[in-house]
Amino acid sequence: MSEKELVERVQRGDLSAFEELIRPYEKKVFNLAYRMCGSVEDAKDLAQEAIVRAFSGLSSFRGDASFSTWLYRIASNACLDELRRRKRQPADYLDEPVITVDGEIRRQVADPSQNPLEVVERSELQQIIQDSLTSLPEEYRVVVVLREIQGFSYQEIAEILNCSLGTVKSRLNRARKALKEKFTVLELFPSTSVSKREEGGRQ
Amino acid sequence: MKCPEIQDLLSPYLDGELSAHEAKQVNRHLETCPVCVRELAGLRSTVELCRSLEVVEVPAGFHENTMNLVRNRVLKQSREDSRGGVLKTLMGKAGFFGTIRSALDKASYRGLAAVAATLVVLFAAGFFWNFFGGFGVGSPQLASKSGPAADEMVLEEKAAGVAEFGAVGGTTGIGAEALSGTTPELEMPGNIKFPQEGSEAVKSTSQGPRGRADGETPSASMLTRIAPQQFVDTGSYERKVIKNADLVIEVPDIQKAYDEIVTMVRQSNGYVQDGELWQGDDGGRQGARLLVRVPSGSFEDLVTKLGGLGKVKVERIYSNDITGQYYDAEARLRNFERQEQRYLELLDRADRISDIIAVERELERLRGQIEMLIAQIRAWDSAVGLSTIRVELRVEGAGSTGPPGIFAQAVLAFMETLKDMVDLAGWVVIFVGRVGPVAVLAGLVWLVYRRLVRRGQDKGV
Numbered sequence: 001m002s003e004k005e006l007v008e009r010v011q012r013g014d015l016s017a018f019e020e021l022i023r024p025y026e027k028k029v030f031n032l033a034y035r036m037c038g039s040v041e042d043a044k045d046l047a048q049e050a051i052v053r054a055f056s057g058l059s060s061f062r063g064d065a066s067f068s069t070w071l072y073r074i075a076s077n078a079c080l081d082e083l084r085r086r087k088r089q090p091a092d093y094l095d096e097p098v099i100t101v102d103g104e105i106r107r108q109v110a111d112p113s114q115n116p117l118e119v120v121e122r123s124e125l126q127q128i129i130q131d132s133l134t135s136l137p138e139e140y141r142v143v144v145v146l147r148e149i150q151g152f153s154y155q156e157i158a159e160i161l162n163c164s165l166g167t168v169k170s171r172l173n174r175a176r177k178a179l180k181e182k183f184t185v186l187e188l189f190p191s192t193s194v195s196k197r198e199e200g201g202r203q
Numbered sequence: 204m205k206c207p208e209i210q211d212l213l214s215p216y217l218d219g220e221l222s223a224h225e226a227k228q229v230n231r232h233l234e235t236c237p238v239c240v241r242e243l244a245g246l247r248s249t250v251e252l253c254r255s256l257e258v259v260e261v262p263a264g265f266h267e268n269t270m271n272l273v274r275n276r277v278l279k280q281s282r283e284d285s286r287g288g289v290l291k292t293l294m295g296k297a298g299f300f301g302t303i304r305s306a307l308d309k310a311s312y313r314g315l316a317a318v319a320a321t322l323v324v325l326f327a328a329g330f331f332w333n334f335f336g337g338f339g340v341g342s343p344q345l346a347s348k349s350g351p352a353a354d355e356m357v358l359e360e361k362a363a364g365v366a367e368f369g370a371v372g373g374t375t376g377i378g379a380e381a382l383s384g385t386t387p388e389l390e391m392p393g394n395i396k397f398p399q400e401g402s403e404a405v406k407s408t409s410q411g412p413r414g415r416a417d418g419e420t421p422s423a424s425m426l427t428r429i430a431p432q433q434f435v436d437t438g439s440y441e442r443k444v445i446k447n448a449d450l451v452i453e454v455p456d457i458q459k460a461y462d463e464i465v466t467m468v469r470q471s472n473g474y475v476q477d478g479e480l481w482q483g484d485d486g487g488r489q490g491a492r493l494l495v496r497v498p499s500g501s502f503e504d505l506v507t508k509l510g511g512l513g514k515v516k517v518e519r520i521y522s523n524d525i526t527g528q529y530y531d532a533e534a535r536l537r538n539f540e541r542q543e544q545r546y547l548e549l550l551d552r553a554d555r556i557s558d559i560i561a562v563e564r565e566l567e568r569l570r571g572q573i574e575m576l577i578a579q580i581r582a583w584d585s586a587v588g589l590s591t592i593r594v595e596l597r598v599e600g601a602g603s604t605g606p607p608g609i610f611a612q613a614v615l616a617f618m619e620t621l622k623d624m625v626d627l628a629g630w631v632v633i634f635v636g637r638v639g640p641v642a643v644l645a646g647l648v649w650l651v652y653r654r655l656v657r658r659g660q661d662k663g664v
Contacts, residue, residue, distance in 0.1 A: 015273070015274065018273065019270055022269075023266065026261055026265065026266060026269070027258070027260070027261050030259070030261045030265065031258055031259055034259050035256065040259070044262055044268075047265070047269075048265075048268065048272055051269050051273065052269070052273055052276055055273045055276060056276060125255075126255075126257060129252055129253065129255070130256065133253070133256075147218070148250060148253035148254050148256070149253070149254075149256055149258075153220075154215070154218065169214070169215050169220070170211075172214055172215075173211055173213075173214035173215070176214050176246055176249050176250065177214075177246075179252075179253065180245045180246060180248075180249040183248070183249055183252060184245070188252060189245065189248050
């Protein structure tokens with residue numbers, strides 16, 4: 001059954017059609033969310049939020065864009081919304097003691113980056129790259145994720161993010177330059193001789 | 204083309220997203236420019252590193268959880284749709300709500316939502332103020348005649364904070380007076396009236412505001428003067444014991460004994476907080492119950508005298524020694540106040556806004572702690588100063604008839620429950636009246652919010 005038919009069935013209220021429709025995308029949406037926020041737990045919430053949003057919004061999907069572009073747009077927006085909302089939220093003051101019945105205790109906070117399971121499961125390099133990615137502004141991060149992780153073309157990214165081709169081009173350019181700076185500082189690149197060789201290969 | 208322009212094209216060049224013409228230009232430039240070649244290599248390595256990020260597996264149970272969320276959404280929607288009938292007619296084009304809606308459509312949703320939200324907050328605040336206002340006796344006012352406007356603003360905030368604490372903590376009643384002066388001032392004389400005969404600590408409370416009386420401290424330390432300092436420096440370490448007693452006494456004449464107790468209590472400078480007299484149907488089974496509060500100094504005396512009224516069936520005296528906790532709290536209060544003093548000195552010296560804000564935040568926190576401790580100490584003072592005696596009077600011999608039968612008890616229990624239910628219903632009605640207006644406004648805000656969210660989604664789609 002084609003995606004178009006499935007969409008139509010969902011629009012008529014067929015929930016199992018939605019399940020069938022969304023299943024191939026779950027992993028992609030989850031990875032998008034994961035690369036955007038850098039934590040499995042948050043990514044789970046974000047991806048679920050995106051899929052629920054997609055379901056509620058499907059009634060207004062008219063097939064102008066392909067379903068996948070539309071879904072990615074919703075997922076990207078969900079991630080951007082959430083990340084921006086979080087930035088606005090004032091953090092708790094860590095040095096402020098917590099008052100309990102037994103008196104004051106110092107605030108204890110779980111270190112989100114140090115989930116032992118995650119640390120063991122992923123290699124150090126992967127973590128460093130992810131951290132650099134997470135340090136980019138969201139608008140740049142999303143372009144990098146869509147391009148390098150999800151492999152979309154510039155045109156597709158422009159459609160997903162609802163912006164011009166030029167914007168995609170310049171954002172990706174700036175994001176890559178920023179990442180290059182970070183990677184250079186972190187000494188992730190092979191020694192300069194490699195780039196020399198590459199230079200030779202080009203010519 | 205120069206290097207910077209070329210370098211802006213390198214990223215799309217890598218992706219093959221340049222026009223043929225641009226690509227040719229870049230190629231030609233790269234042949235002669237080692238700098239740009241290195242730049243390109245760096246970008247390529249960057250892209251490779253990013254692409255080396257592995258695809259992560261979806262956590263276990265993700266699909267099921269997500270589908271459950273979707274199902275819940277469906278259920279919610281269908282529930283809303285079935286409920287929507289009435290609402291939709293209300294919200295239809297015509298009618299009152301329709302007018303509001305079209306007005307809302309035209310006007311800025313966000314602005315209206317903000318106004319409505321503010322209204323709700325104000326209503327809620329008013330509601331809670333009314334509700335709890337009864338406890339706070341004093342209403343602190345603020346007199347500030349001169350001084351920079353910024354100072355006044357800060358002062359008002361502080362005053363509001365103090366007023367709140369006064370309302371919450373000051374069950375004994377804090378009289379806060381407004382004192383006008385040349386500089387913005389705020390004082391809260393601690394003229395708390397304890398029912399006399401209390402401890403040393405209590406006595407010293409009646410000395411009133413020190414700062415003002417001594418005239419020693421300028422307005423810079425006004426915050427310290429807000430705190431009634433009477434709990435500090437008492438010097439003596441008397442024991443702090445809360446004493447209470449329960450008495451059940453059999454007397455020949457309930458009414459007479461009741462009157463006698465009231466007189467006795469009055470003579471001991473106490474008062475009857477609660478009194479209850481009842482008469483049985485047959486005129487024989489009477490009883491009375493009293494809740495008496497007396498200064499702890501006359502506590503033992505009164506208990507003995509009460510015992511003389513008749514046959515004491517039950518006498519239970521219990522006390523709670525809070526000496527340790529009491530002086531502990533006092534010491535902590537002193538510490539906090541010293542800290543506050545230091546922060547105030549810092550505040551005088553702070554120039555930068557960020558410093559001032561940081562210090563003020565600390566001060567606010569300290570003030571909260573201080574108020575909490577003061578309220579606690581005050582409550583203890585009241586409990587130590589006043590003992591509670593519960594007296595139950597029974598007719599002589601009536602108690603010996605034994606407990607009522609099971610059936611009678613059941614009937615009594617049934618009646619009690621029935622009464623409770625009627626009471627509860629009454630409270631519910633009152634509650635609805637109280638909350639109604641707030642709920643209507645909240646509903647309005649919710650509707651607007653929903654509209655906003657829907658719009659946001661539509662935009663996203």
